[in-house]
Amino acid sequence: MSILRTTDAEGRRIPPWQLVLRYALLLLVLALTVGPFLWQLSTSLKGPGEDIFSSPPKFLPSDPTLDNYTRVADTIPVWEYALNSLKVASANVVTNCVGAALAGYALARLRYRGRRAATLAFILAMLVPVEGIIIAQFTTMRDLGLNNTLLGVLLPGSIGAMNVLLMRNAFLNLPQEVEEAAYVDGANVWQRFLRIALPSVKGTLAVVAIFAFMGAWDDFLWPLIVLSDPENFTLTIGLNYLHGTFANDERLVAAGTIIAVAPLIALFACLQRFFFRGVGEGAVKG
Amino acid sequence: MKTPVTPSTATRPTADGVPGPRSRPAASGPGAPGGSRPGRRISRHLPLSPWLFAAPGLLVVGAFSLYPFFSTLVNAFTDRRTLVPGTFVGLDNFQELLHDEMFWIGLRNSTLYVLGVVPALVILPLLLAMLVQRQIPGITFFRSAFYTPVVASIVVVGLIWVWMLDDRGLINSLLEAVGVGKVGFLSDQWLLLMSAMTVTVWKGLGYYMIIYLAALANVPRELHEAAAVDGAGAVRRFLTVTVPAVRSTMVLVAALASVSAFKVFSEVYLMAGPSGGPAGEDTTLVMLVQRVGTGLTGRVGYASAISVVIFVVTVGLMLLVLRADRKEDA
């Protein structure tokens, strides 16, 4: 990853003025996207003696402290809840990547009667307004005996219709020729899927992984409704306790926010390296 | 809607791998009996395998999206409430909708939202994706940073923006400093809607940027190289190479963005308040579903009728986008 040459992915040099322009634009967008979070971070570091509602607002904490983070951990069992969230989110990544890749491949690459109907089913599923069906989902879960389990939290989103469609789109964009060559060589459908098609869509797979992780990690209402036992609670439910019945401490809320967001940013930073390495390795090249 | 997969198909054992192709010829593709016919689409597979591939996905969406929605469909014709099982009332709910002022306000706002947000979300993230596509030093950092609004929960994002757009917030302090004066971002019904749209676009930028990045990555680099050899400039290469190469993704983004824009809830709910802005003028359709249908006194039947309308409109939107796609194809 240590390319310090000023060349782009295609190996061409970039003129210096263009480079300057690029960085200027990048910094501008950076300020717009990250600024609000720095504000939140700054609030979370402000000590009890500092006025957080002063006007005009003060950007830097005068006396930075990690005290608020300790207090969050004292108020709720952050680690246990984060572990639950991690379990659900990781499982969600696996089920979505596998399920969406399989289904997406079937929709894009295989010919069979009913393919249109199957595609339609996924499109319709994506359009269903979730707000209206949550109680019906809960009753189904209870009938399955899965209410109050992490599996119950996982299931409804375990293969997202949108992820299936994303994968379908990625497979559709692959040139036919490569697979046909493999087919002539006698590879069966499973081999073609696993060895040829799948490696070519690593980028999209990484996107699905991120979306799946994020979706499970951020979800609030569904886990709240399915779960009853505090020991099963996920992090988003736990952090909601910081909006107390009796007192709302903005500093704690801010610290909670940062705790919730940090793992996602870290995950994304790791994954995205991977998926850009995967880009050049596509089977398409050959 | 009939589920395309019957449970018996789905649970058929896969261990032997040979569920007898001849027993169900109807399911097999045209290439199956004929063996190799090069030049045709790839179709050589056992007749059941497409279903096996699609089965897990179909079951999950069937059980947890389509089936519950089916009960919503049924409820739309009843007067059911959260704790009171309803009776069949025919089209009463839909008739009530026609005379419900709030319903029309919701339809108007949700439609405006699509018109305001979708063009921005189709174009801006593509430009952003191109900006961060090149491997220049530090780009990994920028990519991750641009993604932060997406990963932050919407509640947090809403709070931050409300705080910034407030009469005494950051933005108004700046506007006053440069002599523009205060702008009532959070008190005027139209400014509120536009502020919410801004937040949607701001939060969506990174999300769609990633989809575009994946698509750009899947674009064979030979195309770019060929165009560069031909001496095409940046703008021309964008229009002649990039746009056609990611067109199907643009269509997908347009479809996703319009569906989620029409179903907007959180941004408006958080910025305009639960009652939907001054006199409820910023209420969107999904907010209305939430307002009338949830809680212990929720009118499930009536809310279901609104859900059905939302569903029908989003299906229409989808068809519209897909149709535009096909026209360009021709």
Add this chain to the structure above:
Amino acid sequence: MRISRRAAVAAVVLATVLPLSACGGGSGADSTDASGKVEGEITFQTWNLQANFKDYFNGVIADFEKKYPGTEVKWVDRPGEGYADKISADAAGGTLPDVVNVSPDLVAPLAEAGIALDLDKAASKYREEYLPEAWASHQVPGAEGTFAFPWYLNTGPMFYNKRLLEKAGLDPAKPPATYDEVFAAGLKLAGASGGKVAALANVPTIEDFGRYGGALMNDEGTGFAFNDAKGIELLTKYKELYDAKALDPQALTATPESSGHKFLTESVAMNPGSALDLANFKKQAPGLYKNIGITDQVSNTGKANMYVMGVMVNAQSKRKPASVAFAHYVTDATRQMEFAKQVAIFPSTAGSLDDPYFTEEDGTDETRVRVAAAKSLKTAVNYTPVLFSEQMKTELRNQIAKALQGKQSPKVALDNAVKACDRLLQQS
């Protein structure tokens, strides 16, 4: 993968077999008989109390289990957000815990659906232990009975900004006490600051109509009546405030949280709050704290508004004797008094408010607020009608906004709101 697929298959099969109206709710389980041995395992659900009061509740539960050997109480706490949604799902799905922390507006629909146990039948012997108004707060017009033990009460003073009052030429030692004084002060505040400082950050709510002295419902409890002459007068006055910018321009979209911010940033001079806010102010805006004045709730009736929390017993509970016993135990005078010493809430048990803890000042702001609140609670009224649902609140709020914006006259707006609320009421 395999597991989830199998489960999903099961889901499809089950789902097709099950009747559609799986959300039957309570079939009016008539048995209100709670006599019998207090034993067995029960579940107790609270509303956002775990984070701060874990030790208190664990102590209460341990004491109860010791007093009644053979019982086991499982405590689950839910966060503040989505509480009604969770109760709805549980009530519809038949998974509601045995003993549930509720508020009167939550109890009303549960009582109508037969899910809340009638305590007048099942636990009438405990009735005398509570303040009569508190006991009555969980009675629902149209349903015979009382459906929850009263738990803690709350009421709040009015906080005001002394500096801003002084700047507008008002006496910070004599804050407005009635609505007319608030209106007069509001116009002065706005005038003196050129519209920069408003008096209030919120549009009137149903409680304001009550404290202004108007009727809220008809005597039979079958229809709303806040569109009477008093109501119209109140809204007309608020319109004057709004036009003079003495009501914050963002009031039409305000939430309790945002109006708190307004007060802390000195955009508004007065804000109703609770005794709990005091500590909060100290923490959040120490610079402002010394300017904060505390006075009684604005009221024309001389009575303050109070909020009541309750503890309900699930009528479908399999362990009714234990559930009733525990619900009573957690709300009895000893337990409530202990709880009140942990946090600024007030017991609903008879005589508790005469405890020296609520009558003797020691010079600190905290005790001053506490003593004043306890005093006002003795005559306080829970103005919000039990049947006033979230949907009705929104209807009222939106019609008020129309009147303030000048799109409708106050009378037409209130007539419309009453009509809409009556319709919602009849549908229930």
